[in-house]
Amino acid sequence: MIVENSTVVARGLAVRRAGRWLLRPATFGVRAGVVGLAGPAKTGKSTLLATLATLRRPHSGSLEILGFDIGDNTSLRSIRARIGFLPEHFSWAANLTVGQFVAYAAYYKCVPGDRVRAVLERMELADTTSMELSLLPPDVRLRVGLAATCVHGPDLVLLDEPLAGLDERATAEITALLPTLAPTVLVTAEDSAALGRCDQLFTVTRGRLVETSRAPDAACAGGRDRV
């Protein structure tokens, strides 16, 4: 369903890869809040997320993100300035420190160096600034990825399977962190139960995207205490 002020508006959006429909033509809107996208493995969630991140072109249809049409090249740069995207197996440089990695992201996000310290403190990473990424446990490394993704204060954050492989405690901590990352956070998972309670939930199966109804007062665990 498309509502006024939807962060993402897709009309007839279709995504194909290697001759296979990953998303058959679909019309949908992504509203503010924590939005879940659930579906079995290898059903195209990552490709759809990369498309919403403007890193892939849709096969057909139109796509508006944050009020800009991605078909317009001048708009594209404006959209990209306000998006944060973290792929499932995000690449990090094993020999870079946490501070260096987030500063690297800050350069490309065009934000000053003092924002690096601020986002590291926000992600409770201040003590690990000088540690090499390869030495960190997975949940802390994920926090570093989130810091790099959100160093510029994006309006839309797209996270691909961020909770995969985390233990229960780390999952709870990260889930509580999600609503604070941006006004709209789109998170994927194989199982919708892993996402906790979301403001909006989509499921994708066999190339079809379906918006699943939730309780009207549903909110992701951790509430909407956005910073």
Next chain:
Amino acid sequence: MSDLGRVLRADARRTALVFAVPILALAGVATAWQATLAGLPGVAYWDNTVVALASAVRLLGPCAAALAAWVAVREHRLDYLRGLTPRSPAIGPLLDLMLLTGVALAAYGVVALVTVCDTLLREGAGRPHPLGIVAGAAALAPHVVLGYLCGRIAPFPMVVLPVAGAAGLWTALRGGGWWSLLPPAAIRPVELFTGLRTRVLADQTLWALGLAATLTLAYVWTLTRRRTLAVPLAVAVAVTAISTVRLEASGGSAVVPAPIDHVCREWPLTVCVHPALRPALPALDAAMTPLAARLAGTPGAFSRVEQRPVGEPARIWRGVAYIRVPDLSPGFEWRAVRELRASLIDAQSCAEPHRRHGAAYRGLVDAWLLDERAPEMFDAETARRFGSWSERERRLWLRLNYADYRRCTLVRQSFGG
């Protein structure tokens, strides 16, 4: 350190570019050294310094292309950070290309430094060719850009192998014709009395830079769709096309005859050689003097020895012996003397079957002229008699019988038998 400096340093560390420089440099130096040895042994010639560097580029180029493809594949994984940027989407690839080109040029710089120092230490003849060194450096640029673009278009680790293979084939399969002048050029060692064509070097530089600029600008255009790129792109294409036409017009030859002033040694004989062979003067003088003394008073007498290009035959003409000395490999002076001695005879006459005996007597005289041991021959009595003569008697005899010696018409009676 600026933000950009920090980013470049992080990229260099992530992609292990610091380790690439010494490895590439080592491979390049080894190739250049091999090319130097294969060129003109023992001769330091500035033109062949450029040839050695061109040979190094023929290895460095494919290596740099493979490295660039690998870095592109690695950096592709960071597109989620570098692609979603308010900066130009081309900034990441351009920084990568800047780093990779820097690495390739640093390695090439080491190779050039070693090769130039070697030529300087050996007091190389000819004149240095800064443009030749620049042409070698420029030839690396299209390799880096092409390798990088292949890695961007097909971001799989396996792409490194086909990239290296394709670059290697491009280098290896252009054996001759004007194709071989396209960078990285396949230039044969430059013989003495010839030199590299400055125009060809300039065209090679323009071709390489034009192609690298064309590819880079075209890729940036696909990322940014900026119309302002059309003009520099058109200029780059035009430069590449014009330099291609000019290289084709060169006819595939990278060298031209280069007149030079000989360097001479005046005593006991006047021996003049190419400046690159200055160290050869004492040995040549020592080897030529006995022959000159023995031929004195005959039509083959000479008092001056002059080195000629390799393509010209050795001969004696109006008191001047023209010799060929292609390099200074061991025994060069004796090869020159033998060639000169061989030029004394009338090959057509000596080849006739009925002059078989005359040729055998001639061999007896040849051995004396060259200070060699007399050969076994059918007429042992004549050989013994000739061997018993004094040096003065032999010289007098040669003055009288030179025409028969030359035409292989010597008989037993020529020796007083």
